[in-house]
Amino acid sequence: MSTQVIGAALSLRDIGKQFGTVTAAADVNLDVEPGEFISLLGPSGSGKTTTLNMIAGFEEPSGGRIMINEKDITDIPIHRRNIGMVFQGYALFPHMTVEKNVEYPLKQHGFDKPERKRATDEALAKVSLEKYGARMPAQLSGGQQQRVALARAIAYKPPLLLMDEPLSALDKALREGLQTEIRRIHRDLGTTVVYVTHDQDEAMALSDRIVVFNEGRIQQIGTPNELYKNPSNEFVSQFLGESIHLDGLIEEQGSGHEFVRDDFRLPTEVDHRGPAQLMIRPESVELISASSAEQSGPTVAAEIIDKVYVGHSVKYMVSCRGGGGVVRSRQTDVDDFTIGQEVLLTWEAARSRILPLATSAKNGEES
Amino acid sequence: MSTKQSRTAVLAWPALLLVALGFIVPVAIILVMSVTDPQPGTQNFEWLATNSTAHDIMWRTIYIAVLATLITAVLAYPFAYLMATSSTLVRSILMVVVLLPFWTSMMVRAFAWIIILQKNGLLNTVLGAFGIEPLTILGTNTAVLIGMCQILMPFMVLPMVSVMVGIDSRLPLAARIMGAPKWKAFLQVYFPLSLPGVFAGSLIVFILSLGFYVTPALLGSPRQQLIPNALFTQVLELLSWGKGGALAVATLVMVGAVFLLLFLVAKVMGIKIGKIGGGL
Structure with missing residues (x-):
């Protein structure tokens, strides 16, 4: 029904972030396959969000390189990284309609008007919000806002999609429904997803592989099954399951x-x-x-x-x-x-x- | 209204009473006087409508008020932005800087400006050192504007800041990751969201600048009168309460018109009017 995207390959090489004397992340090495769904899992302050922010370009790494499809993007400005993102708490533009929100990235990437309209409608249809285009974000429920944020992030089909605890503000039933939706969209689209969460069940349910963070360092990388059966250390064993x-x-x-x-x-x-x-x-x-x-x-x-x-x-x-x-x-x-x-x-x-x-x-x- | 609400409402009565006695009653008296003094009739408004000096004074006042509003808005915006995006410590320091002028009397500040701007003042001495001809600023509208803008700055900065701190700092980042360069993210996302603060500040500054008396009296020239000074002349020197009343009524109508205009503009732009003044 929709065109697939070629997911991007993402590589982090010795990425670290130092805030004064505080080490937010250190020695982060990670290779994400094209089209893979990978979760960064850990308690708050474990370095997972810092890592995501460095991929997005919101934080500059203190050391190391970030590569997308073998291309070094460490010094490329945020707006030229060609990344989609779903923020914690949605970050919808409150002064724009749902439609304008979803259209925004398409506009920035130079799509012409008919193409923008088509892609906006398609993205809104994907999250079953085609009738809500004219509403303002404040007129929607939390779950609907989350779906708008999702539609906005996928509208221009970015090869890499970052998600920062997108479901943390929702109640349990809504969360599980949206997890299914996120899985389906990921399958449909074929984009690479890096998903930050502190919820182990969510990471287990969604991911191809999980990266467990603690105290700024990667503890283990593996499939949900591997991590559950063969935790490499005490932290992973206690944090997962x-x-x-x-x-x-x-x-x-x-x-x-x-x-x-x-x-x-x-x-x-x-x-x-x-x-x-x-x-x-x-x-x-x-x-x-x-x-x-x-x-x-x-x-x-x-x-x-x-x-x-x-x-x-x-x-x-x-x-x-x-x-x-x-x-x-x-x-x-x-x-x-x-x-x-x-x-x-x-x-x-x-x-x-x-x-x-x-x-x-x-x-x-x-x- | 529930009984509980009506019981709490009693607490608002003293303030309401004060507004009624201190504002509504005098305004009513002025209204009445404008059509009864020295004798009943519309002669005071006819004077206002036909007297070219009165027109000049009114237009000059509006012109100065508009300029003062624009200048403070342009100067205050970057300052407010800096305040809103700084750490708590820096914000508190900048807040003190904004409020500092509040702690000095208007009169003292006007005299300070006289010292700086007068013919042999600080400014001209400095300019003279660079071989620049002395400027005549004191006694002009420029001097009045400088004095007014300095006093009005906090009234523009504070509503701006209070709206800006409410803007989710991730919104410009969201725009940027979606492909917008820094300036576009600012112009398309941050700026529109900060407009309620700009509107609120502009409204307050404009209305306040229509009522400045001390600053124009000390820094301006009697030949370039503004409404408050003309009012003073009419009422206290010529004892013409009726003409003064008509002038005051005209000012009140002007303020009302500006309020309405801003309200409509805000409505067209989709800015919630409830937010205007929300920062006060």
């Missing part, structure tokens, strides 16, 4: 290494010595009553501190010595545990991950 984590030590054992706690030891491939953390996703852990004898894998004594029914499953919050977290068990399970009950956590050793902990500062907090 629920988990049980157990503190321990990695010790050398013969020719290999072992993760050691007083209640169990597990051989590990991780080549490291010192404090570490074992991480298990909630669906891989089993809760058994403390008296139970069936112990196939490692076990850890724990106490149930909270219990929440979530439709098809029960979510247990558990606490144990040097750890704790979330376990989910299916409603149909025979065992039903009560708050305060002593239980055992058990899991298949292969489904847990052992992550070395950053030394010094971090340890102080944990002990």
